[in-house]
Amino acid sequence: MTMIELEVIAGIDTHADTHHVAVIDTTGRRLGDAGFPTTLKGYKAIAAYLAAFGLVRRVGVEGTHSYGAGITQHLKDSGVRVVEVIRPNRQVRRMRGKTDQVDAYAAASAALATDDHPKPKQLDGLVEAARYIHAARRSAVKARTATRVQIKSLLVTAPEQIRARYRSTADTALFPALARTRPAPEENMLTRTIMSSLKSLARRYQHLTAETDILEAELEQLVFQINPGLAQTKGIGTVTAAQLLITAGGNTDRLKSEASFAALCGTNPIPASSGKTTRHRRGRGSYRHANSALHHISLTRMTYDQRTRDHIQRKKQEDKGTREILRCLKRAIAREVFTLITNPIPVVDHRKLRPLRQERGLIQVQAAAALGVSIAKISLAENGRVHDATFLATYETCLRNTDLTP
Missing domain, CATH: 1.10.287 (Helix Hairpins)
Structure with a gap:
């Protein structure tokens, strides 16, 4: 007679020095729990402990990018599916009490409750x-x-x-x-x-x-x-691009839609209407640094980008307030950034622009006159200081295809 291997779900309550592991079956029956040190030896012991109960369907970990980062990476390398679980509601914790064992079983129950859990961020790579x-x-x-x-x-x-x-x-x-x-x-x-x-x-x-x-x-x-197209997008500098990439994570497949990325950045519209007033506010359960990056990009584009200024004028005609306009603008930028992160675009290598111009026998004054821009912008573009993919592509096309012979 063929033995059917038992499927189990695990939950891990993570701490700086110890992790508490709890195991349940697919019906929620408690099978066992134990504590382990947060060392490589301890991680191996956790993997062996889980395997002893049967086939591990998934493991719910609290804080996959903080105290649980080490065990998350170890289990993923071992082929175990790890999901992020949110710590229990404060009101529930007050009623049920709090111990490492209680929190570990709560994490296991949360992992069992649904298949729709956030994927942990990739903890290696660029x-x-x-x-x-x-x-x-x-x-x-x-x-x-x-x-x-x-x-x-x-x-x-x-x-x-x-x-x-x-x-x-x-x-x-x-x-x-x-x-x-x-x-x-x-x-x-x-x-x-x-x-x-x-x-x-x-x-x-x-x-x-x-x-x-x-x-x-x-x-x-x-x-x-990582993403040269994002780095060359108008209004996005090195620091803001880095922050948005960090928010998305190295495994961008964890983002189910551009709406989920907007929620991470705190630009998703949350209804905040009352009486005759109909409005939305930004989401507050988000990465503050990501929202700050979008805010800086918005301010830059409001000053230098005509397309953004036109967008603001349209919103003003709709009787939107300043805060609401800024939230809408950040939401639109989040949508654009999500597309650039998940579908990188080919870009111009700025290091090739100067040799290409010199090959044509041109000086910066002639190139600037042909494009109708300042000499300073040509110099900045050739030194990688212009964050405008459209302009860089236009400059390269002009150098390759236009007769600018002096």
């Missing part, structure tokens, strides 16, 4: 590398801003002779000047101490600026490798 660089850059920028504010605050409360010395100095010259200062021995102790402190802060500011530039250059190379 997008994950970009996430680390992006996080380091964001931290450096935040520290640099704090240092700048601190320098300005100390100068405000400094003695008059120090304030007068730097009162009319622009920031571009202020920080190098402070970093070069050498307190004179004849100055009093307070002045020497103040200048020494300002010098230390100015040097820190310069170091953080250099660190930010290095990280941004590395991030730019990664973004261009």
Whole structure:
């Protein structure tokens, strides 16, 4: 007689040092639970523990991109299907109590309840590398801003002779000047101490600026490798492109539709009508950094993109408020970004533009005149500083097909 292997569902309550695993069958009957350390040996023990119960249909993990990242990757590498489960509702937790065992069984029950679970993000590849660089850059920028504010605050409360010395100095010259200062021995102790402190802060500011530039250059190379079409889209810079790629994840098949990506970015329309007022607001259960990236793209396009300005005028004619117009604009940009991420477009390699122009025997003045743009834009395009795929394609086509012989 052929034995039918039992199908089981598992749930894992994740923590920094230990994971608690609970196993149930397809009817919800509890089969067992145990705790394991968050080490490679512990991950192997979890996989063996699950296999001992039968065929593992899927494993529900809380926090697949935080404390559960290691076990998620290990189980996926072992061929086990892992799904993301949301922690229980606070009200339910108050009624049922909370222990690692209770949370693990709750995760298993949530994994059993439906097949429609979010897929965990891919935890390796270029997008994950970009996430680390992006996080380091964001931290450096935040520290640099704090240092700048601190320098300005100390100068405000400094003695008059120090304030007068730097009162009319622009920031571009202020920080190098402070970093070069050498307190004179004849100055009093307070002045020497103040200048020494300002010098230390100015040097820190310069170091953080250099660190930010290095990280941004590395991030730019990664973004261009991952999705050059996104990096060349008008209004989308290196940092915003990186953030949107990180939000989507390396496995873009986890995004079921452009609406799901909009929800991740917090631009999905949530009804917020009352009485005679009919309006929508943005979703708040989202990635704040992704929404911030779309906000920056929106502000850039509102200034430089005629298509965006026309869109705003149409919305104003529909009696939309400023906040509603901005939400609609971010929703439209999210739709465009989703298409670029899931269906990358061929792009122009900016590194080929200058050799191609020189091969034609042209100077930048002639190319700028033929396209009706400034010389500066031609120079920026050839150095990869123009984020406008349409313009770059037009420039390349002009160089290849148009007679611009001097």
